[in-house]
Amino acid sequence: TLTIGGQTLTVAQAGSDGSTFITINNPGFETLPSNVQWIDCSGGGAATCRDTADGNVPGWTASSAGNIGLFQPGPNYFTLPLPAAEGPTIVYINGGTLSQALNAPLQVSTVYTLQVDVGRRLDNLYPSPPPTAQLFAGSTLIASATGAQPSAGGWTTWTGTYQSSA
Numbered sequence: 001t002l003t004i005g006g007q008t009l010t011v012a013q014a015g016s017d018g019s020t021f022i023t024i025n026n027p028g029f030e031t032l033p034s035n036v037q038w039i040d041c042s043g044g045g046a047a048t049c050r051d052t053a054d055g056n057v058p059g060w061t062a063s064s065a066g067n068i069g070l071f072q073p074g075p076n077y078f079t080l081p082l083p084a085a086e087g088p089t090i091v092y093i094n095g096g097t098l099s100q101a102l103n104a105p106l107q108v109s110t111v112y113t114l115q116v117d118v119g120r121r122l123d124n125l126y127p128s129p130p131p132t133a134q135l136f137a138g139s140t141l142i143a144s145a146t147g148a149q150p151s152a153g154g155w156t157t158w159t160g161t162y163q164s165s166a
Helices: none
Strands: 002-004 008-015 018-021 068-072 090-093 098-100 111-119 133-137 140-145 155-163
Touching: 111 133, 111 140, 133 155
Parallel strands: none
Antiparallel strands: 002 098, 002 133, 008 018, 008 111, 068 090, 111 155, 133 140, 140 155
């Protein structure tokens, strides 16, 4: 299971023969729900801003609907274009968790790398405690991605690794 309290992510499984990628459903949050219910946030974020606030993120399980949603921010929220995103949509988490169970079994003698792009809104103080991104094997925490605090309006990539035993 992959649980994040940050933003977008990738997980790579690197073996002695090179890297293979574990499939993550909707890793860049660009797959939208068929019944997406956008809320206009253009008053504070310019004419292009909208969010969902309903916890409906396809491929993911949200622990709290009101605190998690899809977000297409305007320039008053982030320096555009969004360097961390695959497109205009990101996910926001204002508490709770966003998780996804992966179908890849843990392999022996394998290095796993978790990378998460974490953004900080221009109008927000950095959260305390800071967001977390964690990789689990079943219910066991095997890696936490950590990194520097992003600058206001910017993004930074956090990385965590795990070496499985032989």
